Amino acid sequence: MSLDQLRPYFGLRDRPFRADVAPCALHRSGAHQEAIARIAYLVDAAALGLITGEVGSGKTTALRAAAATLDASRHTVIYLPNPAIGARGIYAEIIARLGGTPRFHKAALIPQAQDLLLREREERKKRVLLIIDEAHLLSAEQLEELRLLSNSEMDSVMPFAGILVGQPQLRRRLRLGSFAALDQRIALRYKLTGMTRAETDDYLAHHLRLAGREDRLFSDDAVELLHDRSRGIPRALNNLATQALVATFIAHKSIVDTSAAHAAVTEVYGE
Numbered sequence: 001m002s003l004d005q006l007r008p009y010f011g012l013r014d015r016p017f018r019a020d021v022a023p024c025a026l027h028r029s030g031a032h033q034e035a036i037a038r039i040a041y042l043v044d045a046a047a048l049g050l051i052t053g054e055v056g057s058g059k060t061t062a063l064r065a066a067a068a069t070l071d072a073s074r075h076t077v078i079y080l081p082n083p084a085i086g087a088r089g090i091y092a093e094i095i096a097r098l099g100g101t102p103r104f105h106k107a108a109l110i111p112q113a114q115d116l117l118l119r120e121r122e123e124r125k126k127r128v129l130l131i132i133d134e135a136h137l138l139s140a141e142q143l144e145e146l147r148l149l150s151n152s153e154m155d156s157v158m159p160f161a162g163i164l165v166g167q168p169q170l171r172r173r174l175r176l177g178s179f180a181a182l183d184q185r186i187a188l189r190y191k192l193t194g195m196t197r198a199e200t201d202d203y204l205a206h207h208l209r210l211a212g213r214e215d216r217l218f219s220d221d222a223v224e225l226l227h228d229r230s231r232g233i234p235r236a237l238n239n240l241a242t243q244a245l246v247a248t249f250i251a252h253k254s255i256v257d258t259s260a261a262h263a264a265v266t267e268v269y270g271e
Contacts, residue, residue, distance in 0.1 A: 009249050013212035016245070017238040023068035027206045027234075029199045031192050032062045038190045039066035039163060043075065043129050048150055048162045048185050052171050053192030056235025059165050062192065063131055076120055076128045083137045087145040094130065094149075110148055117159035128160040136166035140178065147182040158185075194232025197224070203234065204241060218244070222261040229265050236268075243267045 006012065028036075035051060039062070042049040053059045067077050078097045080090060091109035092102040098116040103109055120126050132138070132146070150158050164170065168191070174183045195203060201223050208217055218226070222244065230236035241256075243264035248256045 006245055006249055007211075010217065010245065011213055012208075014210065016211040016213075017207050017241050019235075019238070021207075021210065023064050025210055026061055026065050027203050028065070029058075029195045029203070031195070032058060032065065035059075035062040035190055035192055036066045036069070038188055039063070040069070042163060042188055043070065043127055043161045045187065046127065046158050046161050047187035048158065049164070049188040049190070050171060050174070050186050051163060051165045051190050051192060052168050054194075054233060055167060056233045057192045057194065058234045059192055060133060061234070063133070063163070063165065067129070067131075070129070074126055076126050077131065078128065079131045079133070081133045083132065083134055083139075083142060087139070087142045090132070090142060090145065091149075098128075110145070113149060114159060121159060130160050130162045131165065132163070133165045135164040136170035136173070138164075143174075143179055143182055147185065150185055194230075195227075195234070195237075196232065197227050200227040200230070200232055200237060203237065207238075207241075218256045219258065221258040222256045225258060225261040225265065229269070239268050240264045 004015075007015065026032075038049065038051070041047075051059055051062070063079075067079075070077060076098070078094055080093055083090075085093065088106045088109065091106070091113045094113045095102045095109065095116055098113075098120055100112060100116050103112055117128055120128050138146075146162070146164075150160075150162065164186075171189065171191070173179065174186070201218075204218050204223060204226075205216070208214075218241075226237060226240045226244065230240055240261070241264070244256045244260045247260040247263035247267075248254075251260065253260065
């Protein structure tokens with residue numbers, strides 16, 4: 001059985017619970033609204049922030065939604081998804097995105113990146129938002145280099161707004177004494193939590209509407225079980241909801257009920 005068979009069976013025009021939803025169509029839970037508001041504050045204040053959350057909690061989704069609200073004529077967004085590029089790679093990516101050619105020696109990259117960031121602000125009148133995703137994977141060297149990059153104009157003004165995004169251990173790691181200087185620069189911290197039971201219900205209905213289904217498809221008991229097992233984490237809920245649709249299809253039923261939800265939990269978690 002392919003997922004394409006689910007669409008006509010459930011009266012859907014598109015695949016539900018997909019990740020590649022346009023920013024304007026993303027579901028906005030309370031936690032995501034809070035995250036977006038904090039990102040807007042960081043951009044306006046040209047400050048450094050920290051956003052953490054469990055795997056699949058929607059950190060990148062919140063970033064996409066926040067970035068989509070920024071006026072491209074007034075903002076430059078630099079998104080770095082992979083810390084494995086190393087300290088030099090971070091500088092080189094920033095410099096390249098700002099129209100420069102990275103210098104060969106790393107010692108020359110810091111002032112070059114700082115100069116280009118200041119030029120973007122002073123000459124082009126654009127605010128730069130630097131987003132480093134999966135930041136819990138940053139090395140100690142990379143974290144120190146980030147501190148140096150944020151140190152500009154005699155420590156009075158940051159030349160960019162920065163957001164470190166990662167799993168919960170990032171928050172604990174920055175509390176270590178060796179990172180005190182960087183930790184003290186973080187103006188705002190936010191932990192992205194799972195959705196509430198009501199938000200889970202709305203999330204399922206929202207994604208089904210995007211796929212072309214307006215009426216209710218999941219029973220209340222099924223939603224309750226899927227919420228409990230996913231803990232309101234969007235990615236986990238997507239996986240469970242999809243498996244529940246498959247179980248409903250196989251059972252030749254029209255509504256996702258508790259038995260289908262239990263089958264989904266068994267399929268995903270082996271329980």
